[in-house]
Each structure stands twice: as C-alpha cells, then as structure tokens.
Amino acid sequence: MKNPVNNKPKYNPWMLYAGLIFILFAISLTTGGGSFGDGKTIGLSKFYEYLDNSQVxxxxxxxxxxxxFLxxxxxxxxxxxxxxxxTLLSSMSxxxxxxxxxxxxxLFEEKxxxxxxxxxxxxxxxxxxxNWGGILLSLLPIILIPVVWIFMMRKMSGGSGAGGGQIFSIGKSRAKLFDEKNDIRVTFNDVAGLEGAKEEIQEIVEFLKNPQxxxxxxxxxxxxxxxxxxxGTGKTLLAKAVAGEAQVPFFSLSGSDFVEMFVGVGASRVRDLFxxxxxxxxxxxxIDEIDAIGRARGKSNFSGSNDERENTLNQLLTEMDGFGTNTNVIVLAATNRAEILDKALMRAGRFDRQIYVDLPDVNERKQIFEVHLKKIKKVxxxxxxxxxxxxxxxxGADIxxxxxxxxxxxxxxNKKEVDKQDFLDAVDRIVGGLEKKNKIITPEEKYAIAxxxxxxxxxxxxxxHAAPLVKVTIVPRGMSLGAAWYLPEERQIVRTEQMLDEMCATMGGRAAEKVIFDKISTGALSDLEKVNKQARAMVTIYGLNDSLGNITYYDSSGQSEYNFSKPYSEETAKLIDKxxxxxxxxxxxxxxxxLTxxxxxxxxxxxxxxxxxxxxxxDLEDIFGKRSFDNKDIIDVTSENESEVV
Incomplete structure (x- = not known):
C-alpha cells in the first residue's frame, strides 16, 4: 500500500502578511460611507440644484x-x-x-x-x-514595518534554520558533530595499508576510551x-575512521570554515568550537586542510591582509595549549603542506605527534585494491x-x-564482470588519457613519432638503471602522440648513475630524431621539461654535482618562496646553469x-x-636479445587487443 501523498501547501509566513494587507485593503473599501474623502467634490450651489430637483x-x-448619495x-x-x-474600485465600494x-x-442642516x-x-x-478605512491604511506601514523587521531578525539570527548568511550567528562554529546513527560509519577495517599511521591513530582513540x-x-x-x-593518501579517511571508532563526540570542519570577510569571526568561531x-x-x-589558517605568521604580510588569519591562528594556539586548556579535548588535523605551518603550532604540547601518511607500497596497494574491489563484480x-x-x-584515491x-x-x-583487461584499460586511460581514434596524422608524422x-x-x-620497459605505443592519448610505458623500481634512495640513466633514456626520443633525420622537432617538450627538472635537482637540491660540491639550496620550511633574492651569488647562478x-x-x-x-x-x-x-x-627481446643486466621480475601485460597501460 502506497503512503498517501501529502498535498497540503507548505506554510509560508509571507502568506500571512499578504492576507493581512488584503484584509486591511478590503476594510478600507467596504466601510459603508465611513470615508468622507470618496466621491467627486462639487460646489454647494450645484448640490442645492440637485436637491431642488429631487435627485438626492x-x-x-x-x-x-x-x-x-443620488x-x-x-x-x-x-x-x-x-x-x-x-471603475473596479467604485463597484467594490x-x-x-x-x-x-x-x-x-x-444653515446646511436647515436647508x-x-x-x-x-x-x-x-x-x-x-x-x-x-474615517476607519483611512485610519487603518495609515496604520498599515506602522504595523508592517515591525512585522517585517521581526521576520528579518529571526532569519538572520538563525531562528528559522541554519544558514550561511545569518549575521547574528556568524561567530558560531560551523563544525559538524558526527552522528554515528545517521552518518555513514567508516571503521579502521575500511582503511587498507597505512599500518603505522593506523596504529598511532588507534592509540589516540584508546586514550579517550580508557584514559585511566x-x-x-x-x-x-x-x-x-x-x-x-x-x-589522496587517506588522511581524511583516517579521520573518518576515528569518528566511526571513537565512542566520544567528534567535531569535523575545514580550515577554511574559520575564514570570513568580517573581522574577528575566525577567532570567535575557534572559541565557540572549543x-x-x-x-x-x-x-x-x-580540522581538515589546517594550512588555511595555520600558515606561518609574519610571512608575506606587506599589506596587513593576513591579520585576520593570524588572529584566528593565535586563538587556536591559545585554545590548544593556553592558560585554561582542557586536556579532555584532542585535536586532529590534516594537511599536505606541513612545511608552511607555524612553528608554534607544531611544537610539543599542541600537535604532539606528526603522523606521516606516505604513498602506499606494493603490499599496501594490494590491500587497498582488496577494499575497493569488494563492491565490484569481478572475475x-x-x-x-x-x-x-x-x-x-x-x-589510495588513485586506486x-x-x-x-x-x-x-x-x-x-556490456560485460557482466570486470576482468584484468578492464583494469589495464582503466590505468591506460587515467595515466595516458582518452584514446583519440579520429586524430589525423600524416604518414611522415607517424613515422617520426615511431x-x-x-x-x-x-x-x-x-x-x-633505466626503468624496465613494458610497452611502447604510437596511439594518440590525451595530449601525447605516443608513449613508452615503464615499470619503475620503487627505490628509497636514488644514486647518481640511476638518475643519469633515466635522463639518458628520456633524451632518447630527441636523439633518435637527430640520428635518423638529422633534424629535431617540438615533440620532445615534455622530455625536456622532465630532464631539466632532474638536472636542476641534482645540482641545487641533492648536491650530486662535483663542481658545486655538497651544497643544497632546498628549503624544507617552504619559506624561501617569500624571498626576493636568490640564496646564491650571480657567479654561482652562472655555474649552476652551466x-x-x-x-x-x-x-x-x-x-x-x-642509437648510432x-x-x-x-x-x-x-x-x-x-x-x-x-x-x-x-618484441624488443626479438630485436635486441635478452637484457643482460635484468635481475628483477618483469610483468607480462600482453593481451589480445594490446591496449594495456602501466
């Protein structure tokens, strides 16, 4: 049996106000001659003329x-x-x-x-x-103005529901209180990999469950x-797991929720939140994306525009470890720009622990796949x-x-189940882009790309030391006309010869054009960009250049972006470029x-x-023979339609 449909009109306060105005207007029209201002004005002599002719x-x-009245x-x-x-009004009155x-x-009465x-x-x-009608109409603005004012005040103060434009609640916190009965519950079982981070997060939950x-x-x-x-590594997901596992109130909001155009709002919201x-x-x-308010103070503040953000940060610092701090409130925060956060925010006593959530390794990726494949019909x-x-x-987000x-x-x-080839096609599309089957390429261009x-x-x-090759394609995808796909080794450290071999392989495309055609083209733009970044990193960051020696100009604090001058002289700059x-x-x-x-x-x-x-x-083994220095497992990705991507 279907539930009866509720066709009752929704209540709207403006309907009440419109009805009140209509009633007052109707009263003014139907007061039965009570208004001495209606009708056409005539002279007294003309009236006596009508009176003598028995027309009145x-x-x-x-x-x-x-x-x-005639x-x-x-x-x-x-x-x-x-x-x-x-007229319409005369017919109604x-x-x-x-x-x-x-x-x-x-004299008029005697007549x-x-x-x-x-x-x-x-x-x-x-x-x-x-003149009751006139009196009511004159009182109408006096009645309506307070009614409209009260209605506006209720809307702005949140009396009829929450909203972003409520001026009297603008200093209130916008944090959402997690409701485990109505909200989707995420547990630690839904978080694959990240074993070290999960262990520390679980310990924080245990702190609150059993503090004694x-x-x-x-x-x-x-x-x-x-x-x-x-x-995309799962920072917010870990926080959701804490909300699902912890049997304590969980307040969730973003760093940008503290930011507002009005002065003092951010600090007020921090106070209300705590x-x-x-x-x-x-x-x-x-607090997700805490770098929105936690950026280091006193940096790039030439116009004073950051004063409001700094006031918000100062209030957060005070609440986390100030004079009257309550130890029963734990603050979790997430960011991918920790290097720009204020040092006072990062000290012990405020954020006691920094939990690094890194990209997953091969075993963790397997666990992440197992989690996401539960909802997919697969072979x-x-x-x-x-x-x-x-x-x-x-x-994790990429997987x-x-x-x-x-x-x-x-x-x-039109498949009923997802198979291996579908995953390979998916990686191909994500990494390389959508295949462009209708792209027009001349035979000369096709051979140059090949x-x-x-x-x-x-x-x-x-x-x-170059990454093992998986496949090569000249099928246009995305913005590329062709691509060579590799399976890079997951290294913890990279040596000089490894970086040089990778640079040499990257320059192989342009070198081949030079060897075969004795000409070069614009097709190596992405290769040149990659190689230049690698070479600059070797010279200025990792200290892998003999001429400059063990010097690095890398600033882990992220504050070098505010400097107008380079951290080296003009002579050193020339040497770096050289x-x-x-x-x-x-x-x-x-x-x-x-190649020659x-x-x-x-x-x-x-x-x-x-x-x-x-x-x-x-195909490369058939032409070049076995690769002599291969000592690691190589993955076979060949298939019938040959459209895999790594």
Whole structure:
C-alpha cells in the first residue's frame, strides 16, 4: 500500500502578511460611507440644484463636509454618469456619489430639513467625522514595518534554520558533530595499508576510551596529532575512521570554515568550537586542510591582509595549549603542506605527534585494491598482485579511481564482470588519457613519432638503471602522440648513475630524431621539461654535482618562496646553469652514441611500431636479445587487443 501523498501547501509566513494587507485593503473599501474623502467634490450651489430637483436620496454630513448619495433614477442621468464613471474600485465600494464642502453647518442642516418636509430628500443624518478605512491604511506601514523587521531578525539570527548568511550567528562554529546513527560509519577495517599511521591513530582513540590506563602512571594524553602526506593518501579517511571508532563526540570542519570577510569571526568561531567540545568532553576535533589558517605568521604580510588569519591562528594556539586548556579535548588535523605551518603550532604540547601518511607500497596497494574491489563484480581469477605491481606511485584515491574506471569500462563493453583487461584499460586511460581514434596524422608524422618512441625504448633497453620497459605505443592519448610505458623500481634512495640513466633514456626520443633525420622537432617538450627538472635537482637540491660540491639550496620550511633574492651569488647562478646544461647535453650525446651504434635495430623497431602501433617487451627481446643486466621480475601485460597501460 502506497503512503498517501501529502498535498497540503507548505506554510509560508509571507502568506500571512499578504492576507493581512488584503484584509486591511478590503476594510478600507467596504466601510459603508465611513470615508468622507470618496466621491467627486462639487460646489454647494450645484448640490442645492440637485436637491431642488429631487435627485438626492441621502445625505450624511458632519462639521466640514457632506456625502451625497443620488437616487437610482438620478444615477441614469447622463450628467451624473459623466461625472461618475464606473471603475473596479467604485463597484467594490458603497461610497457616496458626491462630496460637498460645508461652510455653515446650521444653515446646511436647515436647508435639508426644509427639503425633507417638501419630500425632496428621503434621509439625512448628522454623524461625527470618522474615517476607519483611512485610519487603518495609515496604520498599515506602522504595523508592517515591525512585522517585517521581526521576520528579518529571526532569519538572520538563525531562528528559522541554519544558514550561511545569518549575521547574528556568524561567530558560531560551523563544525559538524558526527552522528554515528545517521552518518555513514567508516571503521579502521575500511582503511587498507597505512599500518603505522593506523596504529598511532588507534592509540589516540584508546586514550579517550580508557584514559585511566595512561594517567594512572603519570602519563599525559596528547593534545593533538597532525596527519601529513601527499594528496589522496587517506588522511581524511583516517579521520573518518576515528569518528566511526571513537565512542566520544567528534567535531569535523575545514580550515577554511574559520575564514570570513568580517573581522574577528575566525577567532570567535575557534572559541565557540572549543567551548562546544569542552562541554561534551572527552571529545575529538578534526580540522581538515589546517594550512588555511595555520600558515606561518609574519610571512608575506606587506599589506596587513593576513591579520585576520593570524588572529584566528593565535586563538587556536591559545585554545590548544593556553592558560585554561582542557586536556579532555584532542585535536586532529590534516594537511599536505606541513612545511608552511607555524612553528608554534607544531611544537610539543599542541600537535604532539606528526603522523606521516606516505604513498602506499606494493603490499599496501594490494590491500587497498582488496577494499575497493569488494563492491565490484569481478572475475574469480583476478590477480590482485598483478594490479598492485601495475600501479607504482598511485595513492589510495588513485586506486579507487582505477577500480571505478575499470567498472565503467566493463559496463561500456556490456560485460557482466570486470576482468584484468578492464583494469589495464582503466590505468591506460587515467595515466595516458582518452584514446583519440579520429586524430589525423600524416604518414611522415607517424613515422617520426615511431622513431621518437623507438628511441626511448632502445636507450632504456641499453642502459642498466633505466626503468624496465613494458610497452611502447604510437596511439594518440590525451595530449601525447605516443608513449613508452615503464615499470619503475620503487627505490628509497636514488644514486647518481640511476638518475643519469633515466635522463639518458628520456633524451632518447630527441636523439633518435637527430640520428635518423638529422633534424629535431617540438615533440620532445615534455622530455625536456622532465630532464631539466632532474638536472636542476641534482645540482641545487641533492648536491650530486662535483663542481658545486655538497651544497643544497632546498628549503624544507617552504619559506624561501617569500624571498626576493636568490640564496646564491650571480657567479654561482652562472655555474649552476652551466652544470645543468652540461648534464643534459652529456646525456643527450650519450643517447646519440648508443642509437648510432644500434641504428639498424632502431629502424627495425620503428618499422614494427608503425605496423603494429603497440609493441611489448617480447618484441624488443626479438630485436635486441635478452637484457643482460635484468635481475628483477618483469610483468607480462600482453593481451589480445594490446591496449594495456602501466
């Protein structure tokens, strides 16, 4: 049985106000001659003329004027019809036909008495001057203004619900109190990988569940924990897990929720937030993207525009560890820009712990895949280890996107289950972009692209520390005309020779164009950008250059962006530019030498690439033979339609 549909109109206060105005207007129209201002004004002599001709039926007068009501026979007279043209208001009102100004009331009354005795008028009366309709209309603004004012005050003060424009509640905290009964509950079981971070977060939850365990031996519960890591690694997800696991009130908001155009609002919201948390203590406050208010003070403050943000930060510092701090409130915060946070915010006693949430390794990626694959209909023999190895450098958010894209790809192909090929296509699309099947490329351009990509593949095959090649394609995707896909080794440290081999492989595309065509093109833009960044990092950050020595100009605090001057002299700047150029040109020449020695194999590989458009590791082994310095597992990604991506 269906529930009956409620067709009752919703209550709107403006309906009440409109009804009140209509009633007052109706009263003013239907007061039955009470208004001496209605009707056309005529002279006294003209009135006496109508009176002598027995055209007047009724007269109502007071000290200053009289209302004249004509008889029905007189109203049909063309003269009166001309003077009193019918209108919508006249049809709704029973007002007089004429109004006469009286100079002497006594003489006027005697004239009416005489006319009545002669039968020229049926009725006349003397009334006190009253104007209820006019009085009500004059009182209408006085009544409406307070009503509208009260309504506006209720709206602005939040009397009819919360809203962003409520001026009287603008200093109130906008934190959302987690409701485990109505909100979607996330637990630690939903957080895959991140074992170290989960352990520390779980301990914070335990602090609040069983504080006596720690305080009984003299320990103090930490005031706060800062989650730091790249975007998409699961910082906010960990906070959601805390909200789902902790059996204490959980207040959640963003750092930008403190920012407002009015002065003093941010500090007021911080005070109100901690006031609410202390009232419900023990409690947890989670501030996402805290760098919106936690940026270091006194930096880039040339116009004073940051005073409001700094006042908000000062209030936060005071609440976290000030004179009257309550120890039963723990603050969690998340940011991917910890280097720009104020030192006072990062000290012990405020954020006692910094929990680094790094990109997942291959084992953690496997766990993340297992979590996201629970909701997807997949084939039974899906190799999750294979998927984890195919996604190096992917964050948890990236893996969730891969799983979703794979499901969409399978549905697009009318499949009932998601298989290995769908995941490979999903990675291909995410990393390389959408395949452009209708892009027009001339045969000359296609061969040039094939030479370029074959150059990358050849140099990476012939250098020891370059990443193992998986496949090469000249199918346009996104903004690229072709690509060589590798499976990079997950290193904790990188040595000089490894970086040089990677630079040499990156320059292989342009070097191949030089060797085959003796010309170069604009197709190496992304390669040059990558190589320049690597070379500059070697020289100015990692201290891997012999000429400059063990010097780094890297600022981990992130404050160097506010400096107008470089941290080195002009002579050093010239030396840096010279060394960067020498590194790039050296690896470029090295790539040319390698390709010159293997020119016939390079051409053979390019011809095969033009023929098949996508070639794999096995094709390179057929041309170059086994890679002599390969000592790690290589993943086979060949398939029937040859559209995989790593």
């Amino acid at each position: 039926e009724k007269v109502v007068f007071n000290n200053s004027s009289a209302q004249v 008889s029905e026979s007189a109203k049909s007279n063309p003269e009166h019809q001309k003077n009193n043209k019918p 029973s007002g007089p036909d004429y109004v006469v100004e009286i100079a002497n009331k006594d 009416l008495i005489q006319a009545s005795s002669e039968g020229k008028i049926e009725e006349f009366s003397n009334e006190k001057e009253s 365990k720690y305080t009984s031996i003299g320990g103090k519960i930490p005031k706060g924990a800062l989650l730091v890591g790249p975007p 006031k609410q948390a202390k009232e419900k203590s023990p409690a947890i406050i989670f 039974d023999n899906l190799d999750i280890d294979f998927l984890a190895k195919q996604t190096p450098g992917f964050s 969730a996107n891969v799983c979703n894209e794979a499901a969409l790809t399978a549905a697009r192909k 030479i370029h990509e074959a150059g990358h593949a050849t140099v990476s095959w012939l250098t020891e 060394e960067i150029s020498a590194l790039i040109e050296g690896q470029y020449q090295r790539a040319i030498d390698l 020695e293997n020119k016939d194999k390079l051409v053979q590989l390019a011809d095969l690439l033009c023929e098949k458009e996508v070639i794999f590791r096995e």
